[in-house]
Amino acid sequence: MSGEIFRAFCRVMKEEGQVREQESMKGHTTFRIGGPAQYFLSPKDSGELAETLSVCREYGIPWFILGNGSNLLVSDSGYPGAVIQLGKGFSEIRTEGSRIYAGAGALLSAIARKAWEAGLSGLEFAGGIPGSLGGGVVMNAGAYGKELKDVLFYVAVLTPKGSREELTPDQLELGYRTSNILSRGYVVLEAGFSLKEGKPEEIFAQMEELAARRREKQPLEYPSAGSTFKRPAGYFAGKLIQDAGFSGFRVGDAQVSPKHCGFVVNAGNASAAEVSALCAQVAAGVKEKFGVDLEMEVKKLGQFS
Numbered sequence: 001m002s003g004e005i006f007r008a009f010c011r012v013m014k015e016e017g018q019v020r021e022q023e024s025m026k027g028h029t030t031f032r033i034g035g036p037a038q039y040f041l042s043p044k045d046s047g048e049l050a051e052t053l054s055v056c057r058e059y060g061i062p063w064f065i066l067g068n069g070s071n072l073l074v075s076d077s078g079y080p081g082a083v084i085q086l087g088k089g090f091s092e093i094r095t096e097g098s099r100i101y102a103g104a105g106a107l108l109s110a111i112a113r114k115a116w117e118a119g120l121s122g123l124e125f126a127g128g129i130p131g132s133l134g135g136g137v138v139m140n141a142g143a144y145g146k147e148l149k150d151v152l153f154y155v156a157v158l159t160p161k162g163s164r165e166e167l168t169p170d171q172l173e174l175g176y177r178t179s180n181i182l183s184r185g186y187v188v189l190e191a192g193f194s195l196k197e198g199k200p201e202e203i204f205a206q207m208e209e210l211a212a213r214r215r216e217k218q219p220l221e222y223p224s225a226g227s228t229f230k231r232p233a234g235y236f237a238g239k240l241i242q243d244a245g246f247s248g249f250r251v252g253d254a255q256v257s258p259k260h261c262g263f264v265v266n267a268g269n270a271s272a273a274e275v276s277a278l279c280a281q282v283a284a285g286v287k288e289k290f291g292v293d294l295e296m297e298v299k300k301l302g303q304f305s
């Protein structure tokens with residue numbers, strides 16, 4: 001059966017490397033953690049993507065759309081299904097007047113850079129977020145008081161029925177690090193941002209300043225998935241974690257960064273189980289000390305005990 005499924009994927013994606021089996025997820029996540037994906041697929045355009053999803057449906061294979069893996073913790077046992085990373089046809093970025101359009105696989109940093117080069121202001125905050133456009137829209141990624149929602153004007157998605165729809169941001173219920181994209185079963189294909197004209201040197205200066213702030217405050221020297229927990233209303237997760245005494249706390253090689261307690265880092269060869277256990281202990285400690293519930297911002301994939 002597994003040979004038949006492999007061949008079915010290969011009929012859709014014919015180029016070398018587009019269909020892989022037992023692909024370690026360590027190399028596909030910024031945490032550098034994760035067991036193998038049973039299938040690792042890279043459809044190169046929306047036609048191949050739709051056909052890939054039909055094969056998954058036909059054989060009852062669960063699937064997961066991977067962006068840049070920068071908000072993801074993959075189980076040590078991996079994922080018994082198809083991890084689908086949107087391939088090269090999804091990385092185009094183009095400007096039209098004060099609007100910028102990008103494919104779901106384009107990196108936010110590349111889009112912000114293109115906006116700067118075109119003298120378009122509004123995406124400076126996104127220059128240091130290491131995600132793809134698709135993952136960014138799903139998470140409504142944001143930083144320094146701004147979020148994608150502020151500049152997004154349309155998103156093209158593939159619906160569960162396999163058709164392309166163009167939606168307004170309102171239809172996606174974008175909120176703090178949330179949207180309805182996953183619950184609706186949509187795959188983001190492309191999005192457009194409406195920006196303002198600005199001076200490239202001022203846009204660049206703003207991006208440089210934000211990048212310097214990141215380097216100073218965040219443990220960028222270690223693999224991580226950024227802020228591990230969402231910001232609870234009225235608090236900062238990192239401050240609560242620090243005040244609960246968890247700075248530098250470790251479970252194996254998973255560690256609460258002493259530089260920024262909002263980040264859990266992989267300080268060596270951490271396993272997903274270690275990260276998960278550490279997060280549970282931190283959340284329980286914060287709840288006990290301050291009565292505040294911490295909710296994971298990082299998404300988990302695969303089996304966790």
Ligand SMILES: Cc1cc2nc3c(=O)[nH]c(=O)nc-3n(C[C@H](O)[C@H](O)[C@H](O)COP(=O)(O)OP(=O)(O)OC[C@H]3O[C@@H](n4cnc5c(N)ncnc54)[C@H](O)[C@@H]3O)c2cc1C
Binds near residue numbers: 064068130136
């Ligand atoms: C050092 C560091 C700093 C960070 N700083 C910030 C920050 O300042 N602000 C912030 O908001 N985040 C930050 N993050 C977290 C992360 O970069 C964002 O959440 C980002 O938006 C995730 O994008 P991704 O492409 O990596 O998504 P992934 O981690 O690959 O996936 C995240 C979710 O999106 C889904 N998804 C991805 N692409 C698609 C698609 N095309 N269609 C449908 N679903 C899709 C996945 O299935 C998954 O559920 C940081 C992370 C790191 C490592």
